[in-house]
Amino acid sequence: MTTSTIKTSTDATASPPQAPAEPPPRRQRTRRVERVYLWFLLPVLVLFTLAITTPALMGIFYSFTDSVGFGEFEFVGLNNYLVMFSDPAILSAYGFTIGVALSTVILVNVVALALAIGLTSRIRAKTALRTIFVLPMVVSGIIIAFVFQFIFANTVPAAAQALQVGVLEESILANPNLAWISIVLVTTWQAVPQAMLIYIAGLMTVPRDVYEASAIDGASPLKQLRSITLPLISGFILINVIIGFKDFLSTYEIIVGLTDGGPGTATRSVAMTIFSGFEDGDYAYQMANSTIFFLITLTIALIQLRITRGNARI
Amino acid sequence: MPHDLLSPSRRTFLGGLLGASLAAGLTSCAGNSRSTEIAFHQSKPEVIPYFRELIAEFNQATPGVRAVHDSSSGLSAGFARGNPPDLGCLNYNYEIVRFHERGAFSDLADLAPEARIDPSIQALVDQYPTYPGRTSVIPYSMMAAAVLFNEEIFAEHDLEIPETYSEFIEVCEVLQDAGVPPIYSTYADPWTVAQGLVDYSVGGAIDVAEFLTRLRELGPEAGPDASVSFSQVLREPLEKMLEIAAYSQPGAASRGYGDGNVAFARGEAAMYLQGPWALTEIATINPDAPVGIFPLPMTEDPEDLQVRVNLDLALWIPEASPHQPQARELLRFLIAPEVADTYNEDNLAFGVREDAPEVTDPRLQYLQTYVDRAAFYQGISQAIPRTIPFENYAQGIVTGQSLEQTLRTLDEDWARLARR
Incomplete structure (x- = not known):
């Protein structure tokens, strides 16, 4: 040009x-x-x-030294990496982080796609609704986390007590087996708008006449969704899944605000273990951890780059 | 809020980095050729205004030196850049120990006669790893913590202060039968579990300093099956702790520090395992709250009673500081009896000098005899490097995770740390 x-x-x-x-x-x-x-x-x-x-x-x-962040250090070769792979605290943090990222990515995309389809259909007050649904995006994560912390710790148990729902009477934040759900829910609440915007853009690329043609052939709305909409926006789904997964892997402030890694160590994410290295002289060791973490996210980023490039060519 | 309890660096770390680089930029620009500028690092939130005034006073009284009060920079970042503060005045915890044990602080032995620190308090510094042959850290202020109790509730049920473990359980039983929650617990904030229930139970039952010395001697040989281990030594006290914890109010698992202060101030429970920092908060909520303090009895012998202490503030001068004489001048200003005693009286703390006056606060007077006899210990939670998530482990134990398994993990973490 x-x-x-x-x-x-x-x-x-x-x-x-x-x-x-x-x-x-x-x-x-x-x-x-x-x-x-x-x-x-x-x-x-x-x-x-x-x-x-x-x-x-x-x-x-x-990461190849025994540095504590200042002063003298010695080279220790791969020692940090070897110790790391046998450290249950780090391994369980990886397990937890990947699990949460996967669950969040699924939930975010289902919700975002549903909202996007709703908001691109012929409904009233479309712009106003879109604005409302995008609002969570502009609030800082730590504030969202503290607000939801209050809701989960006080409001939900109080409501459950009033309604006699036994399971929810104890805050899920205090339950080591359920606390992760709160993190998935809050992260989803915050991440849906961005995915939704991408889906709205995607849905707008699908030409109207395809729907009209299929309607004439007698396709039901469900059939249209499955056989027209989803295949035609598959590129957008892929982008959302990969970008989302990469983002959710580094979840930090929402966990700090909700559970601070607890109860016990049930919700300690990789980012949190890495940060602990700064607090107490475990610098080199956690640098090894972050190097591995970096390689993982780098791989995902490369996959994403490949896919988006391929998409642009189509 | 107490600054030793918050792991402040996590949240302030990034801000600190930014602040530090800004501050570094500013100081290099603001070069006043006449006076030497020194950085005074003090970040305990509650007393920042107090020290700001103190520093202004010092600057007025001392021509040629201009101290700048820094309450936000990241310490680690400062040391990493070789640009630490000239004088530090912070809680003495493991974050500081790691600088100390690597010789990052200069020798202040010549100031010791002037500081006249009570030997039993100076000894607290030596309970953590130190740098041999130096007196690098001068204690400034000590806080003592034990069980806070509601005097009115105790009087209502004709309860005496318990001096043995069985008396304590008896008190809890009486209160529970009367429908008063004996203890208010706040498990949602892991540090409150670690510094309250865990530290009091362990410190009341075993010699914490001696245990840690033996554990450190093991080095990489440590582990769950070693001759000294968390698994062996902490198991019994922590089992008793779980018996005590069972007297907490319902729903403790989702209550935090703030909830605890409000509830205890309003008399919703008879006891609250918190330090003196909570007294200020409680008084804000209810100025007339009838609060007393007693050490948690963990044995059947009243002679064993001890209180938990920590060096709430301690002074040190980094080797890397290019302004040693000026930093020492400020240090001597701060340790002058009239300055130090005023600080401690104003902030619910105990003085650290041999001839420090007794506390005047009626609530703290409960603890004066223990401090006088040096019947105190430093909490076990403060002696474990923060890279081991001890507070989270403590929270796990009281919320139903296996004690045995947690202690095993702790032993393995400790050994893994010693091996690298």
């Missing part, structure tokens, strides 16, 4: 007889435009290198 605008501008200024002399100045101009873009990139590149790449590389470096 850039080249074409430049071309038209040169065409406009240059008179017809000089046309053969056109290529060299155009190349020059193109190069100048590119340099401007490089300048645009530079600040971000510098910040990214200083704030993310360099610390990440330093972290990986320290």
